[in-house]
Amino acid sequence: MANQYLHNVRGLFDTIAPNYDRMNNIISLGTHRHWRTQTMRQIQLAPTAHALDLCCGTGDWTIAIAQRLQVPGEVIGLDFSLPMLTYAEQKVRAAHVQDQVWLRHGNAMRLPFKPNTFDLVTIGFGLRNLPDKQRALAEIYRVLKPGGQLVCLETSQPDQALIKPVWQWYFTKVVPWFGRLFAHQYQEYSYLQETTRHFASYQQLADMFKTAGFQAVHYQRFNFGAAAAHFGTKPTGGVS
Known part of the structure; x- marks a missing residue:
């Protein structure tokens, strides 16, 4: 069941890859870049760190991390969609950070890396699409190395009484319509708004971090709660 779900989601992202960046800008009204910039400001990253950007998509966050590194520091961008990685490779070369970036095709629930490898792991707008998020x-x-940090930037749900109904209307009605109007992909963007609406709340995601063993878990919310960045650290005495 999980394998079929993953296959279907991979197919969806393969399909939307050519329009992915443009639609992100339209749907978020350009604010997704601000969310990532604000999140990056909270990350302490040594120039020679080894980082992993999961569900890297077309590589925006991968590139942002790479721009803070120098050899031998590196960031691996991993995604399960080959078309997404093709666009990421083009953007990495255009940003002239190919010396700091490696792009890999893979499954975020079965990482092809040894324990205690990375100083930082990021995942942006990808966790909600995985069938087994806790895994x-x-x-x-x-x-992650002991003392390493996980940073997850994800869509979330506002909980203010005046904001929540507007947010629900926007994602249930407007987002699929944008998908039809700008990308001719109504079904795909209907699915994406459903994953947003049904994803864990910011409090639940913080609890999921703690269940996985992370400490110093905290979060920052954006746009009245439409998105949230969660941070967690692997304890220095943590078991691999």
């Missing part, structure tokens, strides 16, 4: 968090915990 993915456990895998991230495994490959």
Whole structure:
């Protein structure tokens, strides 16, 4: 069941890859870049760190990390969609950070890396699309070095009484319509708004971090709660 789900989601992202960046800008009204910039400001990253960007898509966050590194520091961008990685490779070369970036095709729930490998793992707008989110968090915990940090930037749900109905209307009605109007992909963007609406709340995601073993778990919310960045650290005495 999980394998079929993953296959279907991979097919969806393969399909939307050519329009992915443009649609992100349209749907978020350009604010997704601000969310990532604000999140990056909270990350302490040594220039020679080894980082992993999961569900890297077309590579925006991978590139942002690479721009803070210098050899031998590196960031691996991993995604299960080959078309997404093709666009990521083009953007990496255009940003002139290919010396710091490696792009890999893979499954975020079965990471092809040894334990205690990375100083930082990021995952942006990808966790909600994985069939077993807790397993993915456990895998991230495994490959992080003790003292390493996980940072997850994800869509979330506002909980203010005046904002929540507007947010629900926007995602249930407007987002699929944008998908039809700008990308001719109504079904695909109907699915994406459903994953957003049904994903864990920001409090539940913080609890999931703690269940996986992360400490110093905290979060920052954006746009009245439409998105949230969660942070967690693997304890220095953590079991691999």
